[in-house]
Amino acid sequence: MSDGGAGRIEGRWTIEGLAQDLAAGRETATRLVETCLARIGDLDGEGDKAFLSVANERARKVAAWIDQARRDGLPLPPFAGIPIAIKDLADIRGEVTRAGSPIFAQRPPAERTAPAVARLEQAGFVIVGRTNMTEWAYSGLGINPHYGTPASPWDRQTRRIPGGSSSGSGVAVADGMAVAALGTDTGGSCRIPAAHCGTVGLKSTVGRIPVEGMVPLSKTMDSVGPLANSVTCAALFDAVLDGRPEPAAPPLQPAARLRLAVPRNYHFDGMDEHVAASFERATSALRAAGAVLEEVDVPAFDMVVEAGKVAPGGIVAAEAYAWHRPLLDGHKDQYYRHVLGRIMAGSTQSAAQLLDMFRIRAEAIASFGALMADFDGMIGPTTAAIAAPIAELEADDEAYVRTNVLMLRNTSSMNFLDGCAISLPIHRPGEPAVGLHLMLPGGQDRRLLSVARGMEAAVAAA
Helix, strand or coil, rough: CEECCCCCCCEEEEHHHHHHHHHCCCHHHHHHHHHHHHHCCCCCCCHHEEEEECEEEHHHHHHHHHHHHCCCCCCCCCCCCCEEECCECCCCCCCCCCCCHHHHHCCCCCCCHHHCCCCHHHHHCCEEEECCCCCCCCCCCCCCCCCCCCCCCCCCCCCCCCCCCCHHHHHHHHHHCCEEEEEEEECCCCCCHHHHHCEEEECCCCCCCCCCCCCCCCCCCCCEEECCCCCCHHHHHHHHHHHCCCCCCCCCCHHHHHHEEECCCCCCCCCCCCHHHHHHHHHHHHHHHEEEEEECCCCCCCCCHHCCCCCCCCHHHHHHHHHHHHHHHHHHHCCCHHHHHHHHHHHHCCHHHHHHHHHHHHHHHHHHHHHHHCCCCCEEECCCCCCCEEEHHHCCCHHHHHHHHHHHHHHHEEEEEECCCEECCCCCCCCCCEEEEECCCCCCCCHHHHHHHHHHHHHHHH
């Protein structure tokens, strides 16, 4: 991608560019916030579906204070004045956290801000609102019958799924309603919206970024990550979430130095023609830039399939059911039927089945780590198919379930394998949005971002 000037990449804002523009006086926090709020409020746009609440008054006050402090020469944090959005499962003091469900709509406002969100505020980011999501974060499609479903930026006439569960965050960034957005990822919830909305989405290693103050789905699998307009933007946002005192992106690792694994099994089953064409073009660009791509068998993926046969819903369903049991007693009829079905799958599991799944998972994690010791990353399509029409999935339960399984398949493998992963856009303007999935074992997040920066540059240059 090339810098379009004024803090933008290909017409979209960048965190690094805006920070420079703000510091130099070429931009103001107030102007940025007003632009975002205008886009959110545009009656012809997706703001009413992408956001569950908008912080009009608060965002304007914070922006005005930052602009005055900058005029007065006061020291400010590195990203002071840059507007962002927060997925509606993270607590913000004084606001109601609904997690995309009407069941939580009347709960008391949060008494404390989630630590991850507090870190973003301390870095100077201005929160413009809370983004819509799949109810309880339990679907890869992004459909929410309670609050509406924002459409993917591609093919708005047909209105296609945005990907989930961080649906509103993906659409908000793609439509310029926020410069970046906070998401979470338990089975692909940052990466799938990124793939369908044409943004970057990062799944961090579990435990590296605090999940306290966020409505959980699975204690074992929940992770926090950004949706942003470039890998560098995602890296800067991630550095803040990670609590780094001087947030910076890791150095770019040139594609010419990369050795990348391409799985023979699992990731390419059921791939449609649009994804296949974009992926082939991307891999050709990487090879032309000097990267070495090697096809490999991935036994760990076979173990993912094996674990899925042990019990319906897997580990996530068991942990989700355990958390939701108190709510189910009095509110079962308020759950979206597809979300309820996935949660209830956890009610049928035995302790022995759960232990078997954890045993297989440990073996799979070790296997994947051993395989990847000789590679700089593994690549594949983020999702095997492009975004499906919302109306078709709402009208056909079988299509909903089948499509959800397909959308989650590639990404959820990394959650099961306790890895870190990122999706970056590889489609051309006017084409269906497609994501390239880069994967590494857990704990290698900074390396992942370095490799992703090199891949992004190689693909964009082609």
